[in-house]
Amino acid sequence: MKEPHAPTLELLGVTRTFDPGEADEVRALRGVDLTVAPGEFASLEGPSGCGKTTLLNLVGLLDAPTSGEVRWDGRSLGGRKDRERARLRLEGVGFIFQRFYLLPALTARENVELPMRALGVPRGDRQARASDLLSEVGLSGRERAFPHQLSGGEEQRVAVARALANRPGLLLADEPTGELDRVNTEGILTLLEKVRADRGATLLLVTHNPSVARRAHRHLTLEDGRVTADVREA
Amino acid sequence: MIRFGRGHRLRHARLQVILAVAAIATAVALPVVLVSVGGGVSAHELAMLQNAGYQIVVSAAGLHGIAHAHPLTEQILSLPSVAAASPVLSIAIDSFPAGPGATPVLAEGVIPVGFGPTLGPEESGLFPLPLPLGDPTDAVHFDNGSYRGPATYDVLVSSPFAEATRVTTGGHLLLGLTNEVSGAISYNVTGTFGVPPTVLGPVGAFAVLVPLSDLQVMTGFANAPHVPVPDAADTVEVAVVPSATSNPEVISSLRDRVQSLVPYYGVSSLSQEATQLQSATAVLTGFYLALSSVGLSVGLVFLTLVLLRRVESERRSIGIRRAIGEPGGSIAAAVVVDGVVIASLGAVVGIAAGYLVVEGLATWAHSTVQEAARLAEFVPLTLTELAGGVVGLSLVAGALAARSALRIDLAEALR
Numbered sequence: 001m002k003e004p005h006a007p008t009l010e011l012l013g014v015t016r017t018f019d020p021g022e023a024d025e026v027r028a029l030r031g032v033d034l035t036v037a038p039g040e041f042a043s044l045e046g047p048s049g050c051g052k053t054t055l056l057n058l059v060g061l062l063d064a065p066t067s068g069e070v071r072w073d074g075r076s077l078g079g080r081k082d083r084e085r086a087r088l089r090l091e092g093v094g095f096i097f098q099r100f101y102l103l104p105a106l107t108a109r110e111n112v113e114l115p116m117r118a119l120g121v122p123r124g125d126r127q128a129r130a131s132d133l134l135s136e137v138g139l140s141g142r143e144r145a146f147p148h149q150l151s152g153g154e155e156q157r158v159a160v161a162r163a164l165a166n167r168p169g170l171l172l173a174d175e176p177t178g179e180l181d182r183v184n185t186e187g188i189l190t191l192l193e194k195v196r197a198d199r200g201a202t203l204l205l206v207t208h209n210p211s212v213a214r215r216a217h218r219h220l221t222l223e224d225g226r227v228t229a230d231v232r233e234a
Numbered sequence: 235m236i237r238f239g240r241g242h243r244l245r246h247a248r249l250q251v252i253l254a255v256a257a258i259a260t261a262v263a264l265p266v267v268l269v270s271v272g273g274g275v276s277a278h279e280l281a282m283l284q285n286a287g288y289q290i291v292v293s294a295a296g297l298h299g300i301a302h303a304h305p306l307t308e309q310i311l312s313l314p315s316v317a318a319a320s321p322v323l324s325i326a327i328d329s330f331p332a333g334p335g336a337t338p339v340l341a342e343g344v345i346p347v348g349f350g351p352t353l354g355p356e357e358s359g360l361f362p363l364p365l366p367l368g369d370p371t372d373a374v375h376f377d378n379g380s381y382r383g384p385a386t387y388d389v390l391v392s393s394p395f396a397e398a399t400r401v402t403t404g405g406h407l408l409l410g411l412t413n414e415v416s417g418a419i420s421y422n423v424t425g426t427f428g429v430p431p432t433v434l435g436p437v438g439a440f441a442v443l444v445p446l447s448d449l450q451v452m453t454g455f456a457n458a459p460h461v462p463v464p465d466a467a468d469t470v471e472v473a474v475v476p477s478a479t480s481n482p483e484v485i486s487s488l489r490d491r492v493q494s495l496v497p498y499y500g501v502s503s504l505s506q507e508a509t510q511l512q513s514a515t516a517v518l519t520g521f522y523l524a525l526s527s528v529g530l531s532v533g534l535v536f537l538t539l540v541l542l543r544r545v546e547s548e549r550r551s552i553g554i555r556r557a558i559g560e561p562g563g564s565i566a567a568a569v570v571v572d573g574v575v576i577a578s579l580g581a582v583v584g585i586a587a588g589y590l591v592v593e594g595l596a597t598w599a600h601s602t603v604q605e606a607a608r609l610a611e612f613v614p615l616t617l618t619e620l621a622g623g624v625v626g627l628s629l630v631a632g633a634l635a636a637r638s639a640l641r642i643d644l645a646e647a648l649r
Contacts, residue, residue, distance in 0.1 A: 054645075062557055062644045082562055090559025097648065101554045118560040162558070 006038035006169035006202040007072040007092065009059055014068035015225075016054050028054040030225035031068070036218075038169070041196055041203045043216035050222040052206045053174055059204060060093050060172045061085045090118055094163030094201075096192075098175035100155040102147040108134060108158045109143035115165040126165075133161035137191055153184030160191055164199075171196065173205045177212055189215050247544060254533075254540040255580045261533035262584025262624060265526035267591050269519055269616060274609040276515035283508050285354040288320070288471035289485050290492060291507075294499045303446065303467035304372070307348065309495055310472055315488055317475045318351035320344055321467035323449050329442070330408035331399035334415040339395060340441040341409070343449030343467075345372040352471040360428030365390065365443070367424065372445045385448050389421035394439040396426050409442065411452055419452065533580065534627050541573050541635035545642075552639050553647025566636035573632030574625055581621035 016029040028051045036042055044052045057063040058070055061077060070077045072092070077085070102111045109130045116126035134143055137157040147155055156176060163171060173192065177185035189212060196203045207213050221229035292310075294300045303321035310319040323343040328336035346365040353361065364370060368386025389409065391401055401407055403425050410418030421444070429439040444452075450466060472492065478484040485503050493501040545552065555565055595607035 053649075057645045060557075062648070086556065086559050086561050088559075089557065093559070095557055101550065101557075101648065103551050103554060114555065114560070115558045118555075118558065118564065166559075 005092070006200055008038055008074070009036040009170070009202065009204075010034070010069075010071040010074070011055075011058070012069045012071065014055075014058060014065045014070060016051070016058060016063065017066045020066065028225055029058070029065070032222075032225070032227055034220070034227060034230075036202060036204065038202055039196075039200050040218055041193070041216045042205070042218040042220055043213040044204065044206045044220050044222060045208070045210075045213050046222035048208075051225045052222055055222065056172050056174055056204065056206055060095060060170070061089050090115060091166060092168050092170055094166070094168035094171045096156070096159050096163050096171065096173040096176045098178040100147070100152075100159045100179075102155055102158055102162075104147050107144050107146055108139060108150065108154075108161075111147070111158055112161045112165055114162060119166055129165065130161070133164055134158070136164075136195075137161045138187075151184075152180055153187060156180060156184070156188050157191065160188065160195070164195055167199065169199075169201050171201050171203045173203065175206055175208065177207070177209065185209075185212065247547065250540045250543060251576055254537050254576050255583060257536040258530075258533040258577055258580025258624060259584035259587055261526065261529035262581050262620065263588040263591060264529050265523055265620060266585055266588025266612075266617065268522035268526065269620075270588065270592055270610040270612050271595075271606050272518055272522060273515065273613065273616070274611040275606050276511060276518070277611055278609045280508055280511055280515075282354075283504050283511065285356055286352075286471075286504055287354045287358065288318075288352040288473040288504070289479060290472040290474070290489050290501065290503050292470040292472070292492060292496060292499050292501050293468065300467040300470060300499060301464055303465045303470065304345075305465070306496065307345065307470055310470065310492060311348075313488065313491055315474050315478045315484055316472060318348050318473040319470055320348035320352040320473075321446060321470045322349075323446055323467045325411075325449060325452075327442075327452065328410050328413045328418070329395075329399075330410070330415045330418055331401050336410075336413035336415070337395075337399060338440070339409075341449055341452075342441060342443050343446035344443060345446050346370045347372075349443075352473045361443075362390070362425045362427065367443065367445050369445070372447050385451060386445065387419060387421045387448065388424045388445065390425050390427050390443040391423055392429050392439055392441040393426045394429055395441065396423075398440070407442075409444075409452065530624065530627070534577075534624075534631055537573060537576060537580075537628060538631040538634055540576070541569060541631055542638055544572065545569060545635050545639045548639075549642055549647050552642055553644050556642070556644055557648060562640045565639055569636040569639050570629060570632030573628045573635065577625050577628030577631075578621070581624045584624075585617055585621065 011032050011034040014029055014032045015027070018026040018028060032051075032055060044055065046052055054063065058065055061070075064078070072088075077088070080088070102108075103114070106114070109127065112130035112133055113126045116129065121129070131143055134140060137160050139154060139157050139161070142150065142154065145154075147158070150158065159176075171192070176192070177188050180188060192203060192205070193215065195201070203216075205212070205216060213219055217233050219229070219231045219233075220227055292300065292306070300306065300321065303323070307319045307321050310316055321344070325341050325343075326338055327341045329339045330336060344365070344367075346367045347370040349365060350358065350361070350363045367388045367390065389407055391407065396402065401423055403423055405423045406420045407423050408415060408418035409421050427443060429441070446467065450464075472488070474485060474488060478488075482505060485505065489501055489503045552565055556562065589612060592607050592610045595603055596610070598604075599607060
């Protein structure tokens with residue numbers, strides 16, 4: 001498995017319009033220009049419906065812009081085939097969702113193994129690495145637990161371990177603490193900061209919560225599909 | 235692959251899979267029963283044809299349609315390569331084994347000397363040969379189309395009939411055309427004969443064998459002196475000499491010559507009949523499969539719906555897998571494999587169910603159905619083809635569901 005590589009992210013005049021030309025047309029992003037350096041920890045803040053998740057989906061190649069360009073290390077990702085985008089996601093991006101999105105029929109370890117299985121990592125190697133990752137996120141001994149047997153905080157820890165499975169250079173977290181209490185929120189943020197620092201990965205974190213956003217080193221604010229503030233901490 | 239966790243939704247999914255397996259199993263069981271029983275009966279009939287001691291048969295339309303059976307037999311016997319010819323007349327008559335109560339039996343009138351050589355290897359072991367039925371040539375009371383009598387009134391009875399009615403060799407048996415004992419004639423029971431397995435069941439096993447002219451006399455015509463009776467028979471079975479039995483050209487040539495003797499009767503060789511039977515079997519099998527395809531179609535439509543429903547209910551899981559980077563091909567393959575696994579399970583359960591149904595019929599059904607079920611043949615190749623066809627069609631169902639899985643909008647699925 002390759003070592004993590006955090007790409008330079010660039011969004012050039014990116015727009016995203018849903019159902020264009022229809023009565024219910026939604027212009028989620030309206031010309032976003034943005035550059036995120038490798039290893040940065042940036043928060044994306046803004047009111048509901050301002051385009052935060054849409055922007056995250058575009059950066060993570062889950063969606064494609066209506067116009068404009070998304071670049072990784074200067075390479076445009078437009079026009080790539082689904083298979084190629086899936087490969088880039090598999091090798092380069094770790095997703096952490098608000099609702100954890102663990103597969104209910106799989107155990108914690110099997111959930112963590114998923115990205116490695118898709119990458120073709122041999123069974124023994126991926127089992128060992130999944131156990132190591134679960135241990136790293138504080139879930140040693142819970143490998144065989146199913147999601148419904150875990151608390152919300154534990155589920156999100158499994159999700160973090162899964163996101164780290166293929167050593168991605170880019171971590172995208174969409175409201176990762178949105179459904180957690182204060183103690184678990186603190187635990188997850190500390191974990192994310194640690195894994196980012198240990199691996200030199202870029203962390204882009206969407207949040208509503210100002211106290212969560214304060215943990216980032218750069219604060220991006222989106223309003224009505226545009227970046228209205230971009231503040232770097234000294 | 236199919237994998238169930240816990241919770242109501244997953245239990246619901248399990249029920250759907252079980253129902254899909256049951257639908258396909260039901261659809262598979264039907265052709266298994268039809269084809270195995272139909273094929274078994276046909277194979278049995280074919281084996282009987284192939285094991286018959288005669289190779290050519292003359293038959294005529296209508297009840298006892300062959301006239302002049304004795305002289306026709308003589309004519310046929312004079313042809314080259316003919317070893318024996320046996321006219322057979324079959325009539326349902328009444329017997330009175332114990333007092334005035336009538337017991338129906340199937341009476342067969344034969345010329346004793348001709349009957350033996352037209353029996354197959356299996357059948358000939360069932361009869362006492364030469365047949366102890368008086369004049370071997372049946373000429374004592376038949377000459378040039380006139381009955382001269384007196385008849386010997388000898389009869390052979392089938393062993394099931396003898397056992398059921400306690401008729402013994404050396405005893406007497408009253409036989410008549412009607413159920414009035416007063417019109418019956420007393421016959422000497424000169425022996426018994428065995429009955430080969432038959433799909434007709436025990437009723438068909440109640441039979442007696444008498445000289446052909448005796449049975450013709452019993453029709454009543456011969457009771458009037460000097461009145462010619464129709465020298466009737468149903469068939470004339472012709473056996474060829476041993477050197478010609480496996481020579482289709484000789485048999486075909488002989489068939490043509492017999493046909494030229496009786497252009498107004500049907501003359502066919504057993505190989506022709508076997509071919510016709512095989513063709514009829516193939517048509518029937520096709521018909522069974524066509525009939526079964528309706529059930530199979532319903533089963534596969536159900537499978538498609540179940541797979542589509544699973545894709546819909548797994549929408550988020552599929553979205554998560556794809557978001558992680560799992561290739562679309564891998565997800566599509568998993569959906570197709572699900573379909574194949576369900577269809578394969580259905581096929582296996584269906585074949586097993588079909589087998590059990592046939593076994594059940596062979597054990598608990600009655601008469602003809604039971605006999606037919608006992609003859610059922612489970613041909614591994616046919617069953618494999620059937621299962622393969624089902625699995626092949628399940629690929630179509632899987633492909634449709636996989637297409638649906640790949641069309642899921644990721645951003646929407648993860649919302």
